[in-house]
Every structure is written in C-alpha cells, then in structure tokens.
Amino acid sequence: MAEFISQAAFEIGRRLELRGLDAESWLIVIGPAEREPEALDTFLLELGATIDHPVRVIQIEDQSTSKISQTLREPAADTVILTGFGVFTPAIWREWDLGRSRLERPGAIILWLTSATLSEFCANAPNIRGFVGGSIFRLSQSGSAMTDSEISERIRELESHYQMSSDQMIERAAKGELSAEPQIAEWLILLGRGDLI
Amino acid sequence: MRNLNPTAPARSAIDLGLTVRDLHGSIYQAMAARADLDPGSQQILVGGIGSGKTTELLLAEQWLKEHGQTFILYIDITAETDLSGLNSGALLAGLGLHLSRAFEEHGSANGFSSQERKTTDLASERIRDFAYGQHQTPGKLKPPFPPMRRDIDGMHQHLEVLLKAVRGQSLDTVVIFDGLDRLITPEKFWAVVDQDFQVLRRLQVAVIAAAPLSILYGSGRPISEYFDRVHHIPTLQGKAGSASTMRSVLAQRGAPDLLSELEIEKICEASGGVLRDLIALARDAGEAAYMDESDSIKSVHIKTVIKQLGESYLRGLNTDQLKALRALIETGTFDVSSRIGIELLVTRRVLEYSATDFRVHPALAPLIAQN
Numbered sequence: 001m002a003e004f005i006s007q008a009a010f011e012i013g014r015r016l017e018l019r020g021l022d023a024e025s026w027l028i029v030i031g032p033a034e035r036e037p038e039a040l041d042t043f044l045l046e047l048g049a050t051i052d053h054p055v056r057v058i059q060i061e062d063q064s065t066s067k068i069s070q071t072l073r074e075p076a077a078d079t080v081i082l083t084g085f086g087v088f089t090p091a092i093w094r095e096w097d098l099g100r101s102r103l104e105r106p107g108a109i110i111l112w113l114t115s116a117t118l119s120e121f122c123a124n125a126p127n128i129r130g131f132v133g134g135s136i137f138r139l140s141q142s143g144s145a146m147t148d149s150e151i152s153e154r155i156r157e158l159e160s161h162y163q164m165s166s167d168q169m170i171e172r173a174a175k176g177e178l179s180a181e182p183q184i185a186e187w188l189i190l191l192g193r194g195d196l197i
Numbered sequence: 198m199r200n201l202n203p204t205a206p207a208r209s210a211i212d213l214g215l216t217v218r219d220l221h222g223s224i225y226q227a228m229a230a231r232a233d234l235d236p237g238s239q240q241i242l243v244g245g246i247g248s249g250k251t252t253e254l255l256l257a258e259q260w261l262k263e264h265g266q267t268f269i270l271y272i273d274i275t276a277e278t279d280l281s282g283l284n285s286g287a288l289l290a291g292l293g294l295h296l297s298r299a300f301e302e303h304g305s306a307n308g309f310s311s312q313e314r315k316t317t318d319l320a321s322e323r324i325r326d327f328a329y330g331q332h333q334t335p336g337k338l339k340p341p342f343p344p345m346r347r348d349i350d351g352m353h354q355h356l357e358v359l360l361k362a363v364r365g366q367s368l369d370t371v372v373i374f375d376g377l378d379r380l381i382t383p384e385k386f387w388a389v390v391d392q393d394f395q396v397l398r399r400l401q402v403a404v405i406a407a408a409p410l411s412i413l414y415g416s417g418r419p420i421s422e423y424f425d426r427v428h429h430i431p432t433l434q435g436k437a438g439s440a441s442t443m444r445s446v447l448a449q450r451g452a453p454d455l456l457s458e459l460e461i462e463k464i465c466e467a468s469g470g471v472l473r474d475l476i477a478l479a480r481d482a483g484e485a486a487y488m489d490e491s492d493s494i495k496s497v498h499i500k501t502v503i504k505q506l507g508e509s510y511l512r513g514l515n516t517d518q519l520k521a522l523r524a525l526i527e528t529g530t531f532d533v534s535s536r537i538g539i540e541l542l543v544t545r546r547v548l549e550y551s552a553t554d555f556r557v558h559p560a561l562a563p564l565i566a567q568n
Contacts, residue, residue: 004505005501011488015488019198019202019480019484020199023202024202024206025204064279094381095281098279098281098381099275099281102275123512124513129509130247133506134478134502134504134508136508
C-alpha cells in the first residue's frame, strides 16, 4: 500500500470545503520536484475552480515567520499554498516551528512539499506537524488520481446520478443553469471543461 | 464535523463548549488558585504536543477572571516575537506592552493625578523603546542581540510603575506565558526565561508558563526545580478511566453522531491518548467516508486515517531514532534521558504514560515493525 494516499486537486478542495474554508486547516500536498512549476499552476487552477474561493500561492524562499505572517494576514481568510521550501535548512524549519502561532489564520494553509522536503519538515517541525496530522496527500503524476477507464466510469456514475448526459450538462453549465456543487465541478474537470466552472 | 476541528483556536473551542473542563483533573484550577493566593509564584505546565496545554492555560485565565483578585494577562509570546535567537528581555517586553495596552484600553489611569499620569505614560514609552528599539539601540522584540543585564534591570523600574498602578486597585498581577514549550530543549527555555523570571519574581508578578516536556527529564530536571510547582499533562491512556475520558472528549464534539461504539474505541486506541490526534482521527474518518461517498464510516476509513497518521510520524526518522523505537517495541527498553529519547518524546513518536511507562505511538508502532 502506498505511503500516503493520492488525491487530485478537486479532492483536496472537497476536503477543505467539508472542513470549512475558515476552519484553520493545515494540510500537505506532496507535489513533484519543485523544478516542475506547471504542476503547481495546474493544481492552483483546479483547486480554485473547485472551491470557488480565493486561492493564492506564496513563494517562501528564506523569509522569516514575521514577514510571512504579514503576508498571510493580507488577506487572512483565503486559501494559501506555500511553496519554495527547497531552501529550508533544519534551523529554518525549527524557527518556523517555534513561530507557529504567527502563521495561524482562519483560511487554509497548504504546504506544497516534495518528498525530500517532507522528511525535513517531519524531522524538524513537530509543532506544525502536529497541526497537519495525517492530512498529507500525494498529488498523482497526471494531476488526477484516476486512470482513463476510471474517469469514464466516474462520468457514467455522474450521468446516472444527475439523469443527464455529459453534453446536456455542458450545455446547461454554459447557460449558467447549474448549481455550484462539488460534483458538478468535478464532472466539468473530468471532461476538460474547467473553464465553465 | 466542524466541531471535530483539531486546529480550532483553543479559545473558541472553550467558548463553544467543546472542551471537557476536568479533562486533566482540573490542573487549571490548581494553577490559577496558586497564582491567586501566592503573588510572585512561578509555575510551569508541561505536556506533549497536542496535549491541551493552551486550553488549560486559557481555563486558568478564565478561572482567575471569575474568582481571583487579580489583573490577569495571557500572552502567547511566540505570536508576538521571534524567540529563535534566545533573547532575554522578550518576556518582560511582551508583558510591558500588554500592561500598557491594558491601561490605555481599560482606562486604568482614570483617577490618577496628572503627575501620576505622566509617570505611567513615560514608563509605557520606555517599555516601547525597550521592546521595539530606539533610533540607535535595537529593541528586544527585533532580531536578537546579546542580552544586557543592565537593560533588563532598567525594565524593572518601568514595569514597577505600571504594576504599582494595578496594585492601587487592590489587584495582584498574574501573567500566563504560552508558546514557550516550543523552545523544545530545557537549555533554550532557560536561556529565554531565566533573567526575565527573576525580575518578575522580584516584582511579585505571579507567572504560569507553558514549558517543554523535556524539562522533566535528564538535564531539564535542575531547571524544573527552580519553579514553585510543575504541572504535567500526561497522555490520556494508561490511567484509570482514560477510555471514558477520551470518549467524553469525542462525545462533547458530537462524534457519536458519526461513529459507532466500535469505531470510537479503535480511534481512542490509535490516538495513544494524544488529544489532538484523537480529535483529528475522528474528523479524518468522517472525511474519508465523505470522500468515498459512503453512507457511513466503515472500518476501511478508520484503517486509512490511522495509517495516514502513522506515516506522518514515521517520516523524518533517522536510523538512530528507528533503532531506539524498535528496541522499545521489542524489549521495552527506552532511555528517556538520552538525546534520542528526548527527541522521540518531544516529537510524540514515544508517549509517556507514567514516569516509567513509555510506548511507541500506536499509529506508528505497526509501521516500525514493517520497516
């Protein structure tokens, strides 16, 4: 069995919505190596489409918690993806861990880590790790947890549930006739029509 | 589900009635009563990450407001400033700023003569200079500089002015410092608190402070002996009635609406008695069922979330730590005073159930065996 379960961006979004977008959630997404910014861009786009709530990316580099704290408060209620932890030494992780209180905010914080930076984090930031708990998810390579046949199967399920074909759904979405349910957003993304969300 | 939020601010969880007040045998009452009756006393509260220290400190604050004859200040000093430079004076600066603000907000200076007002305003100004720095001199709440004894003794006078005004209203001052437990080692903790706490004792300000768990063991013990009282929050399992205590924590948050008796039992066991893990596992199990579009939480969901938690504890362990964990599982041996032992305790890979009963976190133990 894989180390951590894999989740697509829209699944992360559904989790955040279930918890409450102002519930001070902390979670970790293990993305591909940081030299692949496209994966983060895709994740940002799909997450933003799923939760219909502002999402932004903050590049950490070697910023202190004081500086990041200010950025996290302006605004404080959106969902933030923190990235750029490749430069973090154990000492910087420990400094962040000590200053965990200054990072706390109503909006969700997603730490975008690689497998290597995840190990450094778990070794050196036990207080922040305590907030994350088991909310650590691998982003699958394709950005979706599903194979082609799984996608087809899922689309069939959605068509059956909503009693309409995918074409009918797209037509209604284009006219703005559909409610903003997570499953509708998921359906549109699976069909490659995230533009209609 | 929203009541099962393991990272909700402790203050809002208390206000919403989600906390079980006598969870740790009313430690908060003991701390508050001592602080109320013994001005200048200094107590520390130690407990592992996620054990509920902040909740106990806030309950103590609440108790003092309701019952005590005190002017009480709760300060999460790690939210105010960066302590990573181990700078003495930061606690005094934080207290001074809070006192000044309290004076301004609550009009404590009402009824003062103009001379008294001038004196308190000047003291507040000097405190701000000490905290944030003057033109030429760096402050205590900026990137650290070596502490100056003269500097801290000077602060004594300015704080005394404000405290005298508080005493003028027949109140003693109690300060609760949260966040100091994140200094992790006894040496770092002592480097930050030593001089400041000496000043506070001379000023007859009662102190209750969160302190690192490591202070109970090895090189921490001499430091713990400085304090008038050391309160320890142990992990919930391992003491009589702990199973029903954990159930009551989940019941207070509505978990029985989501989970069967058997599932609650599995979650209680897998949490190891770590309060935050207990709440998180219940939330995560509900979340897993939702993601699975299941009508109810099933055994597979419980298994998944326990494994997720265990994997998060497994990550980042080095070979020495893994060896120590294996030895604890296989032979029951564990050197709590060693550097490795303290690391494993502080990071909750090992849980303390009593002074002699240490066990690997139950979510982690099966994964150690597999590795």
